[in-house]
Amino acid sequence: MGQLYRKLNAATAKPAKDISVAYHGVDILDPEESSDAGSFANFGDPLLAEIRARGKLPILAGGAGLYIRALLEGLDALPQRDDQFRERLKKRAEDEGREILYKELQAIDPVAAKGIPANNINRVTRALEVHHLTGKPISSFWERQRRPPKHPAVYIAIQWEPEVLRTRIRERAEAMFPALLKEVQSLVPEFYLGMEPGFRCLGYPEAVACVRGELQEDQALEAMIKTTNAYAKRQRTWFRRQVDAIWLTPGDDLAERAERAYREKL
């Protein structure tokens, strides 16, 4: 996710430059460009086909479950995001409260309203947006018959002991933080406001707040650790419940076991 963005290197865990694997999808957006699951899928779909055609095995590495699903399974034919419309809704939600938007959704699309929590402003917004753009309720696009995945794949996830994972996340954040601060200082406020889409990536909002003097360094670091832990938890839930992942334990020969799992499954 963060790896998509140019200039944001310190906290995005990009692959080392001298690595012997061909990487794609790194440094393809500027921080002011927004990304979404649909455009990610559009980017990756031909790429996967092309790599396969060369007889190579593509590997998707990352934890944004929705992006991976969008790429491997495809999305329904929903329209792309409309940022202007979203801005308007956001403003209305701030001025009049989010309940207004949900009431609107209930009026336009009771089916969708039933499936979307009233407080989930993101999904309520999306549903209203689709209606705005197409004149049709988003639920009318939901008529999805189970289609075969566009790209056959095995999901492989690593199951860490909770305490070990916690420690690794802390150490990772601590290791990244000094460079992250320096990087953000060199970008904000001179070149960026720090509110652009790229700066939504883990650790960046905290570093921006620190550069602006809103947080002490140690507070920012702790906040970054916090959000990273929360993210890891969401990942765990996603790969546990949303997809049929194979869970491997660290300490084994991961590469070997992953390959075996892959052969068994396909």
Next chain:
RNA sequence: GGGGGUAUCGGUUAAUGGCUAAACCACUGGUCUCCAAAACCAGUACUCCAGGUUCGAAUCCUGGUACCCCCG
């Protein structure tokens, strides 16, 4: 040794002597079809201890304990 203050979920705090002790964060589980490194839902868990006053105590009183501050 003397004086004062504080004590409520893991953390920070809320509750005129009166509903089932609350909120936020953390933690655990979960939701998910285009901002997802997002947004959201649910759950666990607390009145320092022992007495007393009272119909009724987190709240008032006594003693103890722990921590903080001041004086020696």
